[in-house]
Amino acid sequence: MEIPGNDKRSLNFIEAIIEEDLKNNKNESRVHTRFPPEPNGYLHIGHAKSICLNFGLAEEYNGLCNLRFDDTNPEKEEQEYVDSIKEDIRWLGFEWNGKPLFASDNFDQLYQWAVKMIKNGKAYVDDQPQEMIAEQRGVPTRPGVESPFRNRAAEENLDLFERMKNGEFPNGAKVLRAKIDMTSPNMHLRDPIIYRILHEEHHRTGKKWCIYPMYDYAHGQSDYIEGITHSLCTLEFEIHRPLYDWFLDQIAEGSYRPRQIEFARLNLSYTVMSKRKLLQLVKEELVNGWDDPRMPTISGLRRRGFTPQSIRAFADRIGIAKRDNVIDVGLLEFSVREHLNQIAPRVFAVLDPVKVIITNYPEGQSVKMELDNNPENPEAGKRKVPFTREIYIERNDFMEDPPRKFFRLGPGREVRLKGAYIIKCEDYKKDENGKITEIYCTYDPETRSGGSGANRKVKGTLHWVSVPHAIEAEVRLYDRLFMDEDPDGHKDKDYREFINPDSLKVVKNCKLEPSLKSAKPDDKFQFQRLGYFCVDKDSTAERLVFNRTVPLRDSWAKKNR
RNA sequence: UGCCCGAUGGUGGAAUUGGCAACACGUCUGACUCUGGAUCAGAAGAUUCCAGGUUCGAACCCUGGUCGGGCAACCA
Numbered sequence: 001m002e003i004p005g006n007d008k009r010s011l012n013f014i015e016a017i018i019e020e021d022l023k024n025n026k027n028e029s030r031v032h033t034r035f036p037p038e039p040n041g042y043l044h045i046g047h048a049k050s051i052c053l054n055f056g057l058a059e060e061y062n063g064l065c066n067l068r069f070d071d072t073n074p075e076k077e078e079q080e081y082v083d084s085i086k087e088d089i090r091w092l093g094f095e096w097n098g099k100p101l102f103a104s105d106n107f108d109q110l111y112q113w114a115v116k117m118i119k120n121g122k123a124y125v126d127d128q129p130q131e132m133i134a135e136q137r138g139v140p141t142r143p144g145v146e147s148p149f150r151n152r153a154a155e156e157n158l159d160l161f162e163r164m165k166n167g168e169f170p171n172g173a174k175v176l177r178a179k180i181d182m183t184s185p186n187m188h189l190r191d192p193i194i195y196r197i198l199h200e201e202h203h204r205t206g207k208k209w210c211i212y213p214m215y216d217y218a219h220g221q222s223d224y225i226e227g228i229t230h231s232l233c234t235l236e237f238e239i240h241r242p243l244y245d246w247f248l249d250q251i252a253e254g255s256y257r258p259r260q261i262e263f264a265r266l267n268l269s270y271t272v273m274s275k276r277k278l279l280q281l282v283k284e285e286l287v288n289g290w291d292d293p294r295m296p297t298i299s300g301l302r303r304r305g306f307t308p309q310s311i312r313a314f315a316d317r318i319g320i321a322k323r324d325n326v327i328d329v330g331l332l333e334f335s336v337r338e339h340l341n342q343i344a345p346r347v348f349a350v351l352d353p354v355k356v357i358i359t360n361y362p363e364g365q366s367v368k369m370e371l372d373n374n375p376e377n378p379e380a381g382k383r384k385v386p387f388t389r390e391i392y393i394e395r396n397d398f399m400e401d402p403p404r405k406f407f408r409l410g411p412g413r414e415v416r417l418k419g420a421y422i423i424k425c426e427d428y429k430k431d432e433n434g435k436i437t438e439i440y441c442t443y444d445p446e447t448r449s450g451g452s453g454a455n456r457k458v459k460g461t462l463h464w465v466s467v468p469h470a471i472e473a474e475v476r477l478y479d480r481l482f483m484d485e486d487p488d489g490h491k492d493k494d495y496r497e498f499i500n501p502d503s504l505k506v507v508k509n510c511k512l513e514p515s516l517k518s519a520k521p522d523d524k525f526q527f528q529r530l531g532y533f534c535v536d537k538d539s540t541a542e543r544l545v546f547n548r549t550v551p552l553r554d555s556w557a558k559k560n561r
Numbered sequence: 562u563g564c565c566c567g568a569u570g571g572u573g574g575a576a577u578u579g580g581c582a583a584c585a586c587g588u589c590u591g592a593c594u595c596u597g598g599a600u601c602a603g604a605a606g607a608u609u610c611c612a613g614g615u616u617c618g619a620a621c622c623c624u625g626g627u628c629g630g631g632c633a634a635c636c637a
Contacts, residue, residue: 010574010584016577019577025628037637038637040625053575057586072637075636100596130635134633134634138633139633140564140633142563175633175635185565188633196635197635212635214634214637215636215637233599235630236631237637239566240632283566317585323566323630324630327572328586330572330586330587331585335587346596375596376600408597416595422595449595458595461595528598553598554598555597555598555599
């Protein structure tokens with residue numbers, strides 16, 4: 001896949017580590033990464049950053065990248081999510097190594113290794129209730145105290161652990177803990193829990209297990225089993241790394257070791273990125289599902305009209321580093337404009353139509369005007385657009401009393417109809433509310449595009465649609481979902497308070513040029529002078545529905561802000 | 562008041578041996594334009610968190626601070 005803007009650049013800190021490892025022939029100079037989502041929600045643009053990183057590194061260094069579902073918590077995980085995750089990764093243009101993998105594939109091995117740790121005196125069964133364990137763990141500034149069950153004999157631990165597995169105890173009755181150091185300044189080293197009892201059916205292993213491993217235990221071991229060399233995760237796991245390494249030391253043989261490296265997660269202005277909050281938006285119907293075009297989910301961006309290339313270019317541009325960041329959502333918009341500008345056919349669509357009657361144009365005459373499909377790409381060819389005496393133009397392309405800098409239509413003013421003629425406004429009609437109902441113009445036959453008088457200059461160029469040929473459509477105009485740059489960043493206010501009431505405007509009865517008749521869901525266009533739009537999946541042959549992906553840059557609007 | 566991590570234009574983010582503070586987005590000019598788009602040309606914007614130190618020379622090394630983030634689920 002060709003990614004725009006992907007020029008050569010200096011190495012990010014992870015590439016620097018990899019090149020160092022390669023130089024030292026670490027792990028036989030293999031590069032093997034993995035993308036490890038928990039199937040408990042839909043992927044979002046932050047995951048796209050991680051996907052591009054992990055799969056991108058594998059491509060860059062001739063390595064492999066696994067897809068591994070981190071499915072150690074049967075209470076929250078569902079098949080629907082694994083399906084959507086696979087679809088999103090493929091849509092971004094990546095293919096994982098072999099089959100999709102699951103942490104749950106490793107449950108037997110994980111159990112065996114736990115037994116080994118017990119035998120080595122590195123793990124024990126604790127009978128205490130959750131609250132007691134939490135209390136004994138202490139707080140970051142004070143050491144914890146040891147559990148009274150900490151020094152049980154290995155045989156007893158073995159017996160108890162097996163009976164846990166056999167389902168002899170109810171949820172929460174016992175846990176298996178690593179025996180590390182209750183006084184460690186790192187909370188994660190204070191005898192962390194390895195297994196808990198959960199009588200819960202698992203989406204893949206069914207009823208086979210009633211004990212499930214915790215993340216810290218399952219993750220590194222899965223990396224080890226899969227031969228992962230560089231295990232990339234976000235910053236909040238930094239403090240887990242000593243535990244990651246500790247577990248590996250208990251089970252690993254030989255010199256091969258995966259290495260955990262942390263990078264800063266993506267934050268985007270004017271949106272929220274936590275799965276919990278995105279789930280909440282969906283559940284509370286604040287948006288219309290996970291793929292609502294206002295959502296920062298990959299499925300939402302896809303429906304909004306983003307291309308995989310634009311998301312990849314975005315991921316390239318934001319870089320990889322360790323400090324917290326907030327990326328301006330404008331950069332994402334730039335990336336999609338950049339790509340769509342190259343590939344989107346130009347068409348005429350009038351969203352808020354007002355009728356123009358060209359009084360000196362023959363009634364009943366219809367002429368096909370030839371227009372470029374995409375001036376950026378001559379190979380896109382040309383199309384014919386019918387022109388007649390009555391056309392629609394955009395309501396805001398006319399002003400009764402326009403300022404000097406308004407390069408559009410007004411009484412006595414001239415304007416170019418793109419691909420057709422220069423017209424002059426002679427008169428207009430209003431209804432009793434003062435709303436413009438019709439505009440009367442004359443045209444200059446010499447000024448037809450490509451014709452003898454065509455190079456006469458006028459200030460403005462308008463898009464238009466022939467009245468008798470116009471087809472109607474619904475257009476959905478999206479704006480950012482939140483009005484605040486950091487909706488999540490207010491201690492005293494819930495992020496939902498910042499939801500933008502105008503984030504979706506549905507405009508009906510828009511007038512489109514007839515070539516759009518055959519447009520199919522996901523087709524992308526530039527509605528000339530307005531923005532980039534795509535056909536929504538709600539669209540049918542009878543009722544076309546378009547989503548606005550992003551408006552064109554508009555220096556006129558900006559000047560008037 | 563413990564441990565871990567971070568700090569470079571408005572936003573990201575380079576500077577790979579201690580040697581001219583890249584680049585991108587954004588902003589502003591101008592040119593061009595049958596999209597007020599795109600494109601092209603240019604500009605502004607940085608005491609590299611602070612204070613000391615080492616050095617001919619420090620964003621980078623040392624010392625001490627400051628500020629920000631993270632860590633106390635039988636979540637991941």
